[in-house]
Amino acid sequence: MALVPYVENAGMGLQKFHQPLATFxxxxxxxxxxQDWRQLxxxxxxxxxxxxxxxYLEMGAMELRGCSAVELGAGTGLVGIVAALLGAHVTITDxxxxxxxxxxxxxxxxPVHVQPRAIVKELTWGQLENFLPGExxxxxxxxxxxxxxxFTELLQTLEYLCSNHSVILLACRIRYERDNKFLSMLEKQFTVSQVHYDPEKDVYIYRAQKRSQREDL
Known part of the structure; x- marks a missing residue:
């Protein structure tokens, strides 16, 4: 994830980011x-x-017990933490x-008994020497x-880490035309569908899987 500087006079919409703890x-x-907006x-x-x-994960969208998962650009790690608590073996990266x-x-x-299911590991998109294809x-x-x-490095990373049976879940707010551009790029390599929308937070979740050879014919 990109780092941006702390702005002392940030608007009210950013005040929650300045709190040292966020509880869920x-x-x-x-x-x-x-949280540490000032430093990172x-x-x-x-x-x-x-x-x-x-x-969405807690709602049972995926069977996570025994699942091998990776969180990309994890930041604070909330998604990876939740996935591990729900039974997945998670590699949490940034x-x-x-x-x-x-x-x-x-x-x-x-908890101590869950920690072995969560690994924190460095991953800069496109630099995949320490990962296995389709892992x-x-x-x-x-x-x-x-x-x-x-975008190019992220797509390369998704392509590399996915097997033909892997599922990608991306949550995002569509803010700018470039966000739609990424989805168009994703659709050239993957079958993509919108599976959830939170109107209160204006966040979409997209599910993607590698295209089969038959689909490409």
Whole structure:
């Protein structure tokens, strides 16, 4: 995730990001996410897309027990934490600069018996030497499609990590035309469908899977 500077006179819409703790209830657990907008910007606050995707997972959209999952651009790690609490084996990833902060949230919010199911690992999109192709059953991303210059590397990463049976779930708010551009790019490589919309938070969830050879004929 990109880092943006802290702005002292930010508008009221950003005030929740300035709170040191954001508290949620998922999977019968109280989750307290530490935030640090001043130091790490967007990588260290909980965005609405992460809350909506976590809620969607808790609703039983996917069978997570025993599932191998990865969260891309995890930031605070909320989605990965919830997935682990729901039974998945999760690799929670972000760039190196955000890893220690991410790791602290994961360790603070997972019971000891759940922690072995969650690994925090560095991943810069497009740099995939430490991952196996088709490694994951489920790829999760919340609000990760907002920088157009990262689209090519993100698509490369999705293509690499997916097998023919993998499912991608991306939660996002469609803010600009570039967001639709990414979805169009995604549809060239994957079968994409909108599976959920939260009108209160104006967040969409898209499900994508690799196209079969038959579909491409």
């Amino acid at each position: 209830s998922f999977a019968s657990h109280t989750i307290q996410i530490r 910007g967007v990588a260290a606050v909980v965005w609405d897309a992460a809350v909506v995707l976590s809620t 760039r190196k600069v955000a890893l220690e902060f991410l790791k602290s949230n994961v360790q603070a919010n997972l 994951f059953d489920l790829i999760l991303g919340a609000d990760i499609i907002y920088l157009e210059e990262t």
